Amino acid sequence: xxxxxxxxxxxxxxxxxxxxxxxxxxxxxxxxxxxxxxxxxxxxxxxxxxxxxxxxxxxxxxxxxxxxxxxxxxxxxxxxxxxxxxxxxxxxxxxxxxxxxxxxxxxxxxxxxxxxxxxxxxxxxxxxxxxxxxxxxxxxxxxxx
Amino acid sequence: xxxxxxxxxxxxxxxxxxxxxxxxxxxxxxxxxxxxxxxxxxxxxxxxxxxxxxxxxxxxxxxxxxxxxxxxxxxxxxxxxxxxxxxxxxxxxxxxxxxxxxxxxxxxxxxxxxxxxxxxxxxxxxxxxxxxxxxxxxxxxxxxxxxxxxxxxxxxxxxxxxxxxxxxxxxxxx
Numbered sequence: 001x002x003x004x005x006x007x008x009x010x011x012x013x014x015x016x017x018x019x020x021x022x023x024x025x026x027x028x029x030x031x032x033x034x035x036x037x038x039x040x041x042x043x044x045x046x047x048x049x050x051x052x053x054x055x056x057x058x059x060x061x062x063x064x065x066x067x068x069x070x071x072x073x074x075x076x077x078x079x080x081x082x083x084x085x086x087x088x089x090x091x092x093x094x095x096x097x098x099x100x101x102x103x104x105x106x107x108x109x110x111x112x113x114x115x116x117x118x119x120x121x122x123x124x125x126x127x128x129x130x131x132x133x134x135x136x137x138x139x140x141x142x143x144x145x
Numbered sequence: 146x147x148x149x150x151x152x153x154x155x156x157x158x159x160x161x162x163x164x165x166x167x168x169x170x171x172x173x174x175x176x177x178x179x180x181x182x183x184x185x186x187x188x189x190x191x192x193x194x195x196x197x198x199x200x201x202x203x204x205x206x207x208x209x210x211x212x213x214x215x216x217x218x219x220x221x222x223x224x225x226x227x228x229x230x231x232x233x234x235x236x237x238x239x240x241x242x243x244x245x246x247x248x249x250x251x252x253x254x255x256x257x258x259x260x261x262x263x264x265x266x267x268x269x270x271x272x273x274x275x276x277x278x279x280x281x282x283x284x285x286x287x288x289x290x291x292x293x294x295x296x297x298x299x300x301x302x303x304x305x306x307x308x309x310x311x312x313x314x315x316x317x318x319x
Binding site: 020046056 | 168194195207212215237
């Protein structure tokens with residue numbers, strides 16, 4: 001992985017995904033660190049009594065965070081496709097901005113394993129964590145999806 | 146209730162307002178309760194441009210399927226409980242079998258197959274028209290009595306209570 005790759009503007013890539021844009025996800029890219037930000041809005045609420053973020057939104061955010069990290073490390077090309085994702089809900093998501101980071105635990109040729117974490121005001125108190133497998137597509141592979 | 150397995154159409158109508166209208170994100174993506182019975186729920190989400198995950202192909206984002214299945218699992222759990230209580234997702238595992246077909250609506254069928262004192266176990270499938278040809282499947286666990294909740298409107302008393310709480314929340318949210 002030492003050869004030079006085309007640098008990718010991850011934020012622009014994410015803004016091109018309608019659902020990521022709809023949820024209000026942006027990417028803060030500093031050097032080799034990629035942090036995703038889920039900007040709070042009322043439509044992200046799942047439980048208005050608490051209130052708390054919708055579990056599906058948190059899942060979608062973690063999936064997007066994993067894809068952002070894969071795109072960052074993998075360079076330009078087709079977006080990786082989720083194969084499986086396991087989400088652990090650790091705390092209820094408060095109605096504030098949420099941050100996400102992901103780490104590639106194993107980079108294979110066809111499949112990558114990624115861990116992702118989301119937190120709000122305290123990085124050491126994550127609201128959710130996920131691990132998943134993603135199918136990588138070579139730039140010249142134009143099959144499914 | 147005599148026929149425990151079936152909810153009357155008016156109950157399903159009311160569930161829509163309690164379970165969907167009441168949940169901003171469910172409402173935002175257009176979730177609808179299509180059918181319900183004891184411990185089981187059928188929900189749909191209409192295809193929409195803002196739900197796309199791959200702009201080149203128009204395929205719906207995996208996260209939409211997560212939202213649909215998470216919400217549908219929660220409803221199946223509510224429908225399996227003897228009384229309405231608040232629940233919280235503990236974990237949810239999703240397997241994506243194939244990409245959703247652009248322009249087609251998504252369906253989910255979820256089944257809460259076991260409830261213990263603290264935990265409910267549920268599984269579900271997302272598909273277009275044939276449940277045997279799934280787009281994704283999921284299995285999840287929910288913590289019971291996690292916090293306050295709007296009662297499930299399936300008996301006269303809880304209908305009243307649910308309507309009251311909904312009215313109150315509507316005022317509060319405005």
